[in-house]
Amino acid sequence: MNSGEMKFLVIGVVLALGAASIPIVSDGYWLSIATTAMMYIALSTSWTLFSGPTHLIALSTGAFFGIGGYLVGSGMSDYDQSFWLMAIIAPVVATILAMLIGLATLRLSGVYFVIFTLGLAEMIRNLVSWVQNNFLGSRGLYVLTDFTEAHIYWMLLSVATIVFLAGWLINRSRLGFALRIIGNDEQVARHVGINTAWSKVILFMTTGFFAALVGAIVAPRYSYIEPNVVFSPQLSFLVVIMALLGGIHRLWGPLVGVIPFTLIWEAISISFPNSTTLFLGLSFLLIVYFIPNGFVGLFENLTGRMRK
Amino acid sequence: MTPRDTILQVTNLTKRFGGLVAVNDLTFQVREHEVMGIIGPNGSGKSTTMNLISGALKVTGGSIILEDHDLTSLPPHKIARFGVARTFQLVRILPHLSVVENVIAGTAFAHKARWGAEAEQFAEALLERLELGDKKNQDIGSLTYIDQKRLELARALASEPEILLLDEWLAGLNPSELRIGIELISQLREEGRTIILVEHVMDAIRSLCDRCVVMNSGKKIAEGTPAEVLSDKEVIRAYLGDE
Numbered sequence A: 001m002n003s004g005e006m007k008f009l010v011i012g013v014v015l016a017l018g019a020a021s022i023p024i025v026s027d028g029y030w031l032s033i034a035t036t037a038m039m040y041i042a043l044s045t046s047w048t049l050f051s052g053p054t055h056l057i058a059l060s061t062g063a064f065f066g067i068g069g070y071l072v073g074s075g076m077s078d079y080d081q082s083f084w085l086m087a088i089i090a091p092v093v094a095t096i097l098a099m100l101i102g103l104a105t106l107r108l109s110g111v112y113f114v115i116f117t118l119g120l121a122e123m124i125r126n127l128v129s130w131v132q133n134n135f136l137g138s139r140g141l142y143v144l145t146d147f148t149e150a151h152i153y154w155m156l157l158s159v160a161t162i163v164f165l166a167g168w169l170i171n172r173s174r175l176g177f178a179l180r181i182i183g184n185d186e187q188v189a190r191h192v193g194i195n196t197a198w199s200k201v202i203l204f205m206t207t208g209f210f211a212a213l214v215g216a217i218v219a220p221r222y223s224y225i226e227p228n229v230v231f232s233p234q235l236s237f238l239v240v241i242m243a244l245l246g247g248i249h250r251l252w253g254p255l256v257g258v259i260p261f262t263l264i265w266e267a268i269s270i271s272f273p274n275s276t277t278l279f280l281g282l283s284f285l286l287i288v289y290f291i292p293n294g295f296v297g298l299f300e301n302l303t304g305r306m307r308k
Numbered sequence B: 001m002t003p004r005d006t007i008l009q010v011t012n013l014t015k016r017f018g019g020l021v022a023v024n025d026l027t028f029q030v031r032e033h034e035v036m037g038i039i040g041p042n043g044s045g046k047s048t049t050m051n052l053i054s055g056a057l058k059v060t061g062g063s064i065i066l067e068d069h070d071l072t073s074l075p076p077h078k079i080a081r082f083g084v085a086r087t088f089q090l091v092r093i094l095p096h097l098s099v100v101e102n103v104i105a106g107t108a109f110a111h112k113a114r115w116g117a118e119a120e121q122f123a124e125a126l127l128e129r130l131e132l133g134d135k136k137n138q139d140i141g142s143l144t145y146i147d148q149k150r151l152e153l154a155r156a157l158a159s160e161p162e163i164l165l166l167d168e169w170l171a172g173l174n175p176s177e178l179r180i181g182i183e184l185i186s187q188l189r190e191e192g193r194t195i196i197l198v199e200h201v202m203d204a205i206r207s208l209c210d211r212c213v214v215m216n217s218g219k220k221i222a223e224g225t226p227a228e229v230l231s232d233k234e235v236i237r238a239y240l241g242d243e
């Protein structure tokens, strides 16, 4: 470990400890916002593990997240299973699904990949709703636990920490290097001996795993689970926007995007509850036009220029 | 000269693009430590042949055997791991990686894979050898054309290939760079590397190749030493056109 990495590790530990103390100093409104932010930190950072190096924009987060929430709801409500068991099963199911989606989308690039993942996520949402309404009875799925908001927050913080550690390990590994080469030139990647297909699929599975885990953990927050709501396409877009706002070429980039955007989004959702989609599109355009490399890109440009 | 073992055997190799037969029933061997040239007019199927050997394109018919391994229908990453490395006709470096990382990319996934500090030292030594040592910390976007070509070659050499495919590696160099380039490849030749060289530069062919295959419209029309094939009537006709 070199001194730069040591510095990041120390900053990371301080941030994590600081974040862990939030529920002690505040509850109610601010804790609820912090929980939402922590959820998006875990989701956006794990999304970036795959989409950052490959530049393949996946709009399927909502589907994996939904699997997490739905399986917890269905398992607890319909089959009397414990929350913990379902929180283990759901990510495994999502990982297998991510593998299948990954294998099916390998040959797709650019906009085709974006559309395919979005379409697939919508298909899963409709399929699950249909099955739920027609075969499992349309009575709701209740997730009743003793968890407080603070418990959920701490669980999400643990997941986010694990995502960062996983990302750090992957970035140092040959797998991470392979992904970067693939993002640069897939043809070259193949010719230096990289199994591009499996490298991409493994990373995609990782993001699917974490999205479902997060979905499972926040399920108790909703108490009442409806497939149409947990398989949220809006969540897929929010995760992408926050990651892009922060910058997807650094592990800590999404973090920098999530915190301000969660606050802005909170304000927008309260002030204009009926036009969130409009604002979603608007923010996307603004980010892509004005800060294509996110806050991290801006910051690195500035410090780079100052050094010269 | 003692006869050396065949390392690459290409037999009846054929590639069709729809109605076009880009490579037509091509057979040749490459022996160990040999530099073999493939020459021919534009569009005669040279790059397609290279792409078939490296796995960038799928073979329509025929076979490609490297030592004991049948490469014919393998994907490129497996072919690379059997020791086939290449450069591309249009130079392809990895623009968002550092100079050193570009070379590590060549070794990290190869048949004798290196990683970590070992890979870094190995890459730096290679850069030194290709006279890129002083540019290893340079911004990759500021590399000159010949340096990009050198870097691409360093990446290919980093895998310690059994056979190296150079597709017009000398193309686009100015006369003084060309001399440097030819000198570099002749050093590789002296090291005993096995190379397939696709070239239009006849000086390079004459000074570098042990043997040449001449292609025209996908077919092999001549084979022999550079002196032999360049005086061959059919070869001259292929280059000058029917009069």
Ligand SMILES: Nc1ncnc2c1ncn2[C@@H]1O[C@H](COP(=O)(O)OP(=O)(O)OP(=O)(O)O)[C@@H](O)[C@H]1O
Pocket (backbone or CB within 6 Å): B017, B020, B022, B040, B041, B042, B043, B044, B045, B046, B047, B048, B049, B089
């Ligand atoms: N991917 C492809 N799809 C369709 N046709 C192709 C493809 N690649 C090559 N061809 C055609 O195959 C023929 C041989 O092309 P190739 O690139 O192998 O020629 P070449 O000998 O390398 O020529 P040059 O000296 O100009 O590089 C040409 O007619 C070319 O248009």
Ligand SMILES: [Mg+2]
Pocket (backbone or CB within 6 Å): B046, B047, B048, B089
């Ligand atoms: Mg060519």
